Amino acid sequence: MTVPLLHVKNLHKSFVLHLIDGRTIDPIQDVSFTVDSNQHFLLWGRSGIGKTSILKCIYRSYLASSGEIWFSSDQFGSVDMIQADDSMVLKLRHREIGYCSQFLKVLPRVAALDVITEPLVRQGMPQAQAHDIGREWLTQLGIAQRLWHASPVTFSGGEQQRINLGRAFIASPRLLLLDEPTASLDAGSKQIVVEMIQRAQQRGTAVLTVSHDLDTLAKLADGQLAL
Amino acid sequence: MTAPTWILHASGLNKQYGPGCPRCQQFTGPAHNNSQCPVCNTVYACVDAGFTLHQGEVLGIVGESGSGKSTLLQMVNLATAADSGHIWYREPRTPDADPVDLLQMDAYRSRHFRNDRLGIVYQRPELGLNMRFTVGGNVAEKLLLANWRHVGNIRTRIRELMEQTELPPERIDDDPHTFSGGMLQRVQIAKALSSSPSLLLLDEVTSGLDLSVQARVLDLIRRIQWEQQMTMLLVSHDLGVIKQLARRTIVMKNGHIVESGLTDQILEDPQHPYTQLLVSSAL
Numbered sequence: 442m443t444v445p446l447l448h449v450k451n452l453h454k455s456f457v458l459h460l461i462d463g464r465t466i467d468p469i470q471d472v473s474f475t476v477d478s479n480q481h482f483l484l485w486g487r488s489g490i491g492k493t494s495i496l497k498c499i500y501r502s503y504l505a506s507s508g509e510i511w512f513s514s515d516q517f518g519s520v521d522m523i524q525a526d527d528s529m530v531l532k533l534r535h536r537e538i539g540y541c542s543q544f545l546k547v548l549p550r551v552a553a554l555d556v557i558t559e560p561l562v563r564q565g566m567p568q569a570q571a572h573d574i575g576r577e578w579l580t581q582l583g584i585a586q587r588l589w590h591a592s593p594v595t596f597s598g599g600e601q602q603r604i605n606l607g608r609a610f611i612a613s614p615r616l617l618l619l620d621e622p623t624a625s626l627d628a629g630s631k632q633i634v635v636e637m638i639q640r641a642q643q644r645g646t647a648v649l650t651v652s653h654d655l656d657t658l659a660k661l662a663d664g665q666l667a668l
Numbered sequence: 669m670t671a672p673t674w675i676l677h678a679s680g681l682n683k684q685y686g687p688g689c690p691r692c693q694q695f696t697g698p699a700h701n702n703s704q705c706p707v708c709n710t711v712y713a714c715v716d717a718g719f720t721l722h723q724g725e726v727l728g729i730v731g732e733s734g735s736g737k738s739t740l741l742q743m744v745n746l747a748t749a750a751d752s753g754h755i756w757y758r759e760p761r762t763p764d765a766d767p768v769d770l771l772q773m774d775a776y777r778s779r780h781f782r783n784d785r786l787g788i789v790y791q792r793p794e795l796g797l798n799m800r801f802t803v804g805g806n807v808a809e810k811l812l813l814a815n816w817r818h819v820g821n822i823r824t825r826i827r828e829l830m831e832q833t834e835l836p837p838e839r840i841d842d843d844p845h846t847f848s849g850g851m852l853q854r855v856q857i858a859k860a861l862s863s864s865p866s867l868l869l870l871d872e873v874t875s876g877l878d879l880s881v882q883a884r885v886l887d888l889i890r891r892i893q894w895e896q897q898m899t900m901l902l903v904s905h906d907l908g909v910i911k912q913l914a915r916r917t918i919v920m921k922n923g924h925i926v927e928s929g930l931t932d933q934i935l936e937d938p939q940h941p942y943t944q945l946l947v948s949s950a951l
Contacts, residue, residue: 459941460948501930503937527916527930528673528722548912550887 445475452508486668541609560612679718681753686710728914783813787860791872793852804840850881
């Protein structure tokens with residue numbers, strides 16, 4: 442039997458708000474699903490239902506309250522992302538798991554070319570080589586050449602989101618977590634995202650997308666879960 | 669088996685000022701929001717602290733004033749004697765050698781370790797620099813302590829370090845009083861890096877600087893960390909600084925570590941009531 446790349450089992454997440462009388466919020470209750478290698482899996486549902494929280498539990502930006510999140514690592518075998526120590530999670534983030542949030546958060550002093558190539562340089566690629574690849578990506582993403590050496594904070598919302606996605610896709614992780622990748626994009630930019638997901642799958646990347654944009658993304662998905 | 673990747677592993681570190689009494693536990697610690705025993709006036713600066721620091725990583729230590737973060741840093745700097753505990757150090761140049769407990773070293777080895785393997789940058793330049801020496805003299809001081817003897821080599825090395833830290837090398841013989849706050853921080857960084865240390869300790873290095881100067885100093889530290897894969901222990905009360913530089917963070921309150929984790933998790937899903945307060949107070 443093939444082991445799935447990602448197996449989320451009975452995931453629960455509670456937030457205890459100590460500053461508001463210890464009130465508890467439970468956005469995720471008993472969620473289970475699997476994602477296979479090369480698959481594009483779509484999690485969809487209305488706003489506030491906990492879609493992003495699931496992605497963040499997988500990426501370990503949130504600590505799950507209970508359940509299991511098994512990731513089949515190339516380097517380390519099966520790893521439970523809930524129990525793994527911080528160093529293991531950092532190693533997996535470095536090479537195997539990528540995350541793209543809804544909004545680009547970068548320093549206002551770093552050029553778009555450096556922003557998009559940072560994951561490659563971090564993996565040890567020489568900067569000149571990374572910049573060559575970065576220039577190709579920026580062209581594909583439709584970012585005008587005059588903007589390549591400017592900081593993306595000066596860009597439009599759509600341009601920022603394309604840079605954000607490019608930065609997530611460029612390092613070809615084995616699992617890519619995308620949070621609302623088509624939000625704030627026009628039709629042309631959405632098509633660029635669709636093509637990026639398809640190309641990533643061809644390169645062997647599994648993509649787990651959270652979205653309510655079913656018109657664009659449902660037809661691409663080969664597995665989905667409604668929340 | 670692959671060798672462990674940690675460079676520093678601290679455990680059970682304690683530092684108290686005062687004799688202690690049977691009532692101390694009843695009145696001190698994060699649950700009582702107090703570091704000082706009201707009965708015997710003993711201050712518990714650091715209680716059972718421990719952490720692991722891996723080669724090439726930046727570990728942030730965050731907490732309010734008086735939480736014990738600088739005490740913890742100064743124990744690693746071997747400038748404050750710990751009452752108990754261990755700080756195991758594994759030399760990255762000889763990863764197969766057994767780790768040594770820094771707290772068990774004699775005075776001579778301890779001094780050599782500080783001069784050769786550690787670098788420290790303080791919030792206040794006068795703590796890290798001798799303001800009566802020239803800029804070059806300050807950097808030379810650490811090089812001399814690390815057994816550099818040839819004047820020509822020392823001056824060449826200082827000029828290299830000044831260029832690396834974006835200081836004008838032609839000002840090597842200038843009085844530090846003629847330097848701005850941001851430049852003095854860069855002099856401290858040049859001095860700290862002079863012996864090619866394996867661990868850089870940063871104590872509130874950007875506090876009190878203008879925003880634009882702060883950004884330049886942070887960019888410099890990030891560049892050094894990136895280019896040299898420098899291992900750093902970073903103390904700050906500013907979550908923005910921690911977020912920019914540290915991948916993992918520990919949170920201290922009243923001398924105790926109340927939470928530790930990945931920096932994004934600490935910021936996005938803080939667990940301890942104090943961490944939630946700290947995050948909610950960020951500007």
